[in-house]
Amino acid sequence: MSVGNDAMGTRNDASRPPAGPRRVFVPRDALAVALGADEVALTLQAECSRRGLAIDLVRNGSRGMAWLEPLVEVETAAGRIAYGPVTPDTVIPLLEAGLLEGSDHPLCQGPTGSIPFLAGQQRMTFARVGITDPLSLDDYAAHRGWAGLRRAAAMTSAEIVAEVVESGLRGRGGAAFPTGIKWRTVLEAPAKRKYVVCNADEGDSGTFSDRMLMEGDPFMLIEGMAIAALAVGASAGYVYVRSEYPHAIAALEAAIRRAEAAGFIGADVLGTGHAFQLEVRRGAGSYVCGEETALLESLEGRRGMVRAKPPLPAISGLFGMPTIVNNVITLATVPAILAQGAGAHRDLGTGRSRGTLPFQLAGNIRRGGLVELAFGTTLRALVEEWGGGTRSGRPVKAIQVGGPLGAYVGPAHWDVPLDYEAYAAIGAAIGHGGIVVHDDTADLAGLARYAMDFCAHESCGKCTPCRIGSTRGVEVIDRIVAGRDREAQVVLLRDLCETMRHGSLCALGGMAPYPVLSALEHYPADFGLADTASSAPGDAR
Amino acid sequence: MPIGGAHRRSTAYAPVDPDHIAATTGPGHDAAMNSFRSDRPRHAHAPNAAADVTSAAIAAHQDRPGALLPILHAIQDALGWIPDESVPRIARALSLSRAEVHGMLTFYQDFRRSPPGRHVVQICRAEACQACGADALYAQAERLLACSGGQTRADGAVTLEAAYCLGLCAAAPSLRIDGRLHARSSPEHLRALVERLGELR
Numbered sequence: 109m110s111v112g113n114d115a116m117g118t119r120n121d122a123s124r125p126p127a128g129p130r131r132v133f134v135p136r137d138a139l140a141v142a143l144g145a146d147e148v149a150l151t152l153q154a155e156c157s158r159r160g161l162a163i164d165l166v167r168n169g170s171r172g173m174a175w176l177e178p179l180v181e182v183e184t185a186a187g188r189i190a191y192g193p194v195t196p197d198t199v200i201p202l203l204e205a206g207l208l209e210g211s212d213h214p215l216c217q218g219p220t221g222s223i224p225f226l227a228g229q230q231r232m233t234f235a236r237v238g239i240t241d242p243l244s245l246d247d248y249a250a251h252r253g254w255a256g257l258r259r260a261a262a263m264t265s266a267e268i269v270a271e272v273v274e275s276g277l278r279g280r281g282g283a284a285f286p287t288g289i290k291w292r293t294v295l296e297a298p299a300k301r302k303y304v305v306c307n308a309d310e311g312d313s314g315t316f317s318d319r320m321l322m323e324g325d326p327f328m329l330i331e332g333m334a335i336a337a338l339a340v341g342a343s344a345g346y347v348y349v350r351s352e353y354p355h356a357i358a359a360l361e362a363a364i365r366r367a368e369a370a371g372f373i374g375a376d377v378l379g380t381g382h383a384f385q386l387e388v389r390r391g392a393g394s395y396v397c398g399e400e401t402a403l404l405e406s407l408e409g410r411r412g413m414v415r416a417k418p419p420l421p422a423i424s425g426l427f428g429m430p431t432i433v434n435n436v437i438t439l440a441t442v443p444a445i446l447a448q449g450a451g452a453h454r455d456l457g458t459g460r461s462r463g464t465l466p467f468q469l470a471g472n473i474r475r476g477g478l479v480e481l482a483f484g485t486t487l488r489a490l491v492e493e494w495g496g497g498t499r500s501g502r503p504v505k506a507i508q509v510g511g512p513l514g515a516y517v518g519p520a521h522w523d524v525p526l527d528y529e530a531y532a533a534i535g536a537a538i539g540h541g542g543i544v545v546h547d548d549t550a551d552l553a554g555l556a557r558y559a560m561d562f563c564a565h566e567s568c569g570k571c572t573p574c575r576i577g578s579t580r581g582v583e584v585i586d587r588i589v590a591g592r593d594r595e596a597q598v599v600l601l602r603d604l605c606e607t608m609r610h611g612s613l614c615a616l617g618g619m620a621p622y623p624v625l626s627a628l629e630h631y632p633a634d635f636g637l638a639d640t641a642s643s644a645p646g647d648a649r
Numbered sequence: 650m651p652i653g654g655a656h657r658r659s660t661a662y663a664p665v666d667p668d669h670i671a672a673t674t675g676p677g678h679d680a681a682m683n684s685f686r687s688d689r690p691r692h693a694h695a696p697n698a699a700a701d702v703t704s705a706a707i708a709a710h711q712d713r714p715g716a717l718l719p720i721l722h723a724i725q726d727a728l729g730w731i732p733d734e735s736v737p738r739i740a741r742a743l744s745l746s747r748a749e750v751h752g753m754l755t756f757y758q759d760f761r762r763s764p765p766g767r768h769v770v771q772i773c774r775a776e777a778c779q780a781c782g783a784d785a786l787y788a789q790a791e792r793l794l795a796c797s798g799g800q801t802r803a804d805g806a807v808t809l810e811a812a813y814c815l816g817l818c819a820a821a822p823s824l825r826i827d828g829r830l831h832a833r834s835s836p837e838h839l840r841a842l843v844e845r846l847g848e849l850r
Contacts, residue, residue: 139817142830174819311814313775319816351722351759352815354828389715390722393758395813409717409743411756427714469819471780476819499781512776544818546780555776562813 129162130208131183134194135238137170137323138355139316145178147196152180155203163208169324171238172478173225181220184210190220225494230456231480232464233441234317237324243362245370248327254372256446260335261378265295268339272442274450276462281307281398281435282510282539282615284461284528287442290432293422294340297430304336304345304384305407305426305433309391309398311350312511314470314542317478318436321466322349322356325440326363330386332439334373335446336432337384345384346426348403350391360388395566399614400433402568413568414614435540437466458484461527469495471544488522491545502547506555506631510539512562513619515626516552537622552631556624557585563620574617577608581624588635598637601628702727703735707742716743717753721760730761766801766808768846770794771825774811777818782835786822787811789836793843807846 134140134149149165156163171179176192180202189210191202198215205213217223220238231237240247248254260268273288294302306329310318322329333345349357364386368374373384389407391397397406401415404426425431441463445453453463461483467490469476474496487507491497498504506516515536517524524530531538546555560581567575581604587597605621612618632639706723710716720739724731731754740747754760772778772787787798796802796809817823820832826842834842 138815138830139820139832142815142817142823142832143820177820310816313814314777314818316816316818352812389718391757392718392722392760394756406718407715409715409753410749411752471777471818471821473819478819508776542818544777544780550780555779558776558779 129164131164131166132208133166133168133181133183133188133238134178135170136167136242136355136359137177137320138353139174139320140170140177140179141355143177143193144195148178148180148194148199151196151199152203155199156208159203161203161208166241168240169237169242170320170478171220171226172234172320173223174476175474176217179217179220180207182208182210186210186219188220190217190223191215192217225475225477225479228494229480230464230482232444232453232456233321233328233437234325234466234478234480235444236328237320240325242324242326242359243366245327245366248325252447253327253443254331254378256443257331257334257338257372257378259446260338261380263338265339265341268335268446269295271446271450272339275445275453276450276457276460277438277441277445277453278461278528279435280437280441280465280540281400282537284538287434287438290422290434291336291339293420294342294430294432297423299430301344301427301429302340302342303426303429303431304333304340304342304439305400305404305421305431306333306345306347306436306439307398307400307403307433308347308349308353308356308436309395309403310353310436310540311395311398312513312540312542314508314544315468315511315540316470317466317468317541319353319356320478321436321440322347322353323359326360327367328440328443329360329436330363330367330373332442333386334377334384335442336434336439338377338380338382340430340432341382342432343383343385345386346407347386347388348391348397348407349388350398351393357388357390364388395562396568396614396616399616402614403433404431411568413570414616416613437540456482457527458482458525459527459529461529465526465538465541467526467541467543469543469545472498472500472547473545474499483527484525486523486525487517487543490526490543491522495545498545498547500547500549502549504545505548505550506546506552506627508544508546508555508623509542510537510622511542512559513537513615513622514539514542515622516555516630518626518630535622535626537619552627552634553585553589553636554634556627556635557582557589559620559623559627560585563616567616571611571613571617573608573611574613574620577604577612577617578620580604581608581620585624585635588637591636594636598628598635699728699732699734700738703732703738707739711742717745717750718757721753721757725760728764730764733762763801764805766796766806768807768827769810769825770807770843771810771812773813773815773817773821773823775814775818777814778822781821783822786824786834786836786839789839790843793840 135145178194179190179192180194181188181190205211236251269291277287278284308318373386375383377384394412396402397412399414402412406412421431421433457463464480464482466478466480479494508514508516517536521534560578563578569575584597584601588594605625608617609621702724706720710719736747736750740750772790774783791798794807794809796807798809801808815823817832822834823832824834
């Protein structure tokens with residue numbers, strides 16, 4: 109993706125003789141900020157000012173290479189040159205070494221687009237993130253922004269839905285339900301008012317793609333929600349963002365104001381006569397509010413208690429009205445599908461997992477960050493080739509895929525293609541694409557206990573298997589580890605997990621057994637068990 | 650490996666003004682950056698202030714669909730916590746029972762029912778951060794701050810809490826002090842951060 113076209117068909121990082129002040133990019137992304145990006149920006153601005161060097165400082169999204177953040181890019185005649193990780197005290201040495209000319213320096217990473225971690229990706233949803241100024245309508249339009257919405261505005265609702273169905277897009281939050289089918293249900297439900305709700309309560313440890321997208325390309329999410337609104341006849345939309353993401357909330361709110369002022373959303377979407385009012389709502393620290401019905405309860409001003417389904421939110425959702433509830437990445441992929449045609453998405457991937465997923469490499473990993481690839485890549489490729497193994501340099505012991513409710517995938521399965529059905533077949537789940545790597549200092553019994561404890565604390569409390577099961581689960585694991593009545597407690601733990609799997613009202617209780625049973629199966633020694641003692645067929649699969 | 654302490658992970662919410670971010674591309678960025686950081690101290694307010702803040706929050710949000718969560722956020726953003734006296738006022742304004750409002754307050758981890766310490770230190774203890782030594786960092790924080798996790802120190806100087814995912818999982822371990830994020834932390838880094846807080850040594 110160096111000099112050439114990306115998945116959006118735009119030329120990014122292309123050679124372009126800079127006119128006027130040199131453009132310098134310092135990310136505004138929360139991870140970059142947490143590593144000092146604001147101080148770097150301030151120092152850079154101050155130092156250039158002091159030296160009479162005119163620069164045009166752009167706070168862009170993150171390119172997704174965490175080990176290089178803060179990543180500073182300079183736009184030169186040869187394209188964008190990257191430097192990282194930059195700290196406030198390296199700004200002056202960099203300037204003196206010729207940062208603004210893209211000169212060589214130990215921190216120089218060369219042309220950004222040529223960095224192997226980026227060059228090998230297939231960025232469809234994240235095509236603009238890190239490249240544009242996230243709040244610039246001009247930048248967005250110059251990079252094929254609003255092309256999807258313009259096309260949708262000239263289509264009928266049924267045609268828009270058909271395009272999404274054809275693309276094979278499935279929910280990226282984790283349930284992987286076919287998005288087009290969900291939209292069709294909402295379209296066909298008769299009601300005076302319909303809603304589009306974006307689930308941005310990205311609470312899973314090891315996940316940050318929603319956050320990066322909202323901070324790095326908020327217009328793409330807005331465009332996707334507007335297209336959804338046209339598809340089903342919705343007049344209002346909400347983005348429910350977890351409160352732990354203030355930078356994302358701020359970026360979204362600013363982007364919404366600008367998009368509204370420019371007529372892309374608001375009283376009249378692109379002159380179609382359809383109104384679509386969009387607003388951000390802040391969560392309040394409840395993990396279960398990432399479950400779609402608990403989220404709706406929270407939006408309605410109530411405790412995040414899970415609702416029984418049926419009725420589906422598509423029929424009776426927010427305030428009882430037909431509602432689309434979709435994840436950030438799902439909605440942000442829609443503009444690309446509308447702009448490029450369903451085939452561009454449908455033709456990538458494997459099996460019934462079409463398109464791309466922005467995988468997130470996290471935890472004890474040397475090169476953590478965002479890797480967007482078509483479905484079909486493997487865990488081994490992501491962790492070893494992209495991620496470079498552990499940050500500590502010690503052996504990889506365990507990899508949890510899919511967040512706190514995802515299984516620890518054993519080494520025997522690291523070559524299974526990342527495909528929704530293939531992972532389900534090995535008793536694992538892709539979920540939202542988060543991958544957390546642990547080295548050999550990890551205690552999997554402790555992590556299994558944590559899974560149960562987390563479930564107990566985050567449980568909405570409505571159903572007994574989750575509320576009580578997780579509480580008892582902590583106690584049972586403690587007894588196993590302490591060696592009290594160990595064999596019988598292992599049997600009990602499996603039985604308990606079975607009840608939680610099949611009896612819970614939602615995926616919180618329903619999937620807490622995944623990390624627990626997979627830890628038990630693949631790492632029995634951590635529980636004080638011999639290898640043979642724990643292998644029981646059926647449960648962990 | 651118990652989670653330790655109360656499972657309290659209320660945020661010291663630090664609203665970020667996006668127009669100030671945009672201002673870093675031009676003049677006035679110093680002021681912009683300073684307000685962008687938003688590490689405002691939290692103090693208990695006089696009862697009048699609490700009533701005024703509550704009234705203002707109600708007035709600003711009561712006509713919105715699903716008003717209760719925005720109202721509670723508005724009060725806590727202004728005061729740093731939600732006084733008990735606010736509950737019946739909110740209930741009356743929204744035609745809810747006090748139990749329903751109390752139920753919201755106690756369901757959501759963010760909301761505090763008593764003032765936090767002058768500084769709020771939150772250390773992420775979720776899986777990705779655990780993989781990079783978060784538990785040891787948390788224990789170190791308890792020692793450095795002389796404060797048990799999930800508690801506010803007796804002298805009111807600091808509250809130490811666990812957070813469960815700040816979304817910085819590719820640069821673990823992470824923490825947040827007075828609303829300001831820090832990633833790729835370490836025992837040395839934490840020590841330096843605590844030193845900068847001065848009065849907490």
